[in-house]
Amino acid sequence: MRFISRSFLLSAVFIPHLSCALLQNTLSEYAPTIALKDVQLKGFDFEGADVEYIYTIRNKVSFGITFSKLAFQILVDGRRMVDAQNDKNVVIKPNQQTEFSIVQRVRFVETVEAFLEFAKKDQVEIALKGAVGIYVNDLVGTINVPIEGSKTVPVPKLPQVHFGSLDFEKMNFSNPLNPQATFTLKFNVRNPNPFDVKIPRLEYAFTAAGTNVVSGQKQNQTLPKQADSTMSIPVNLKGRDIVDLVPKLRDLGNNEYRFTSSVEIGMLGQTLSLPFYYPK
Secondary structure (H helix, E strand, O other): OHHHHHHHHHHHHHHHHHHHHHHHHHHHHHOOEEEEEEEEEEEEOOOEEEEEEEEEEEOOOOOOEEEEEEEEEEEEOOEEEEEEEEOOOEEEOOOOEEEEEEEEEEEOOOOHHHHHHHOOOOEEEEEEEEEEEEEEEOOOEEEEEEEEEEEEEEOOOOOEEEEEEEEEEEEEOOOOOOOEEEEEEEEEEEEOOOOOEEEEEEEEEEEEOOEEEEEEEEEEEEEOOOEEEEEEEEEEEEOOOHHHHHHHHHOHHHOOEEEEEEEEEEEOOEEEEEEEEEOO
16 A cells, blocks of 8 residues: 555655656747748947848747747847837737837947947948747746848948038129129038938038138038939139239149048937048
């Protein structure tokens, strides 16, 4: 009698463990197949990128399962940047497949100084690694299925200013005591990025033959993506001194001149001023 009681007690202890082990061995039969379908850039600027990872889940069993949770990490060039967890209550019908996506903001750097160093790169790899929690039923519980995917994205580049020309337009001697001359200062501001860039302020100045010819600024400029924007600044000169200055301005190759500019852009909550000079 004591032997029977002991055997029953041992069975009561070990059967649940054997059942759990057996259950673990059969989980692979319920685990869905998850494949990376596409990786897309949803947003892109100087601070970072919004990356969308699109996955396909295929349910291999004849009853519905629920995609119940998601935990993942995002890495930039192998550096861990973001840890996140989202709840996803997506029901996958029996023997069918569905798509789900993850959109996450990835900040490239934390300081302006780091970004200037970072901007020297042409591209970076943004990778996602994590696990999807699939709730099967009360008996099986939740299965964690690993997921991963990556995309190489270009690094946003700072806008650049290039000096164009100082073009003579006309000379007016209708008033010999106060002659007038008109030039046009031209320079290009290039945006090499696949997104528009807003410039709160753009300053410029041109000096030639020891004279400050023109200086000023433009407010709230928008540079179209991957385009050169030509700035044309009218230069109106007056007074008897221009009689000697105009020939020098029309022959810049034989006179010293200097063009300076400064572009302000917003980055990481700060205003960054980028100076440009020509000749350097």
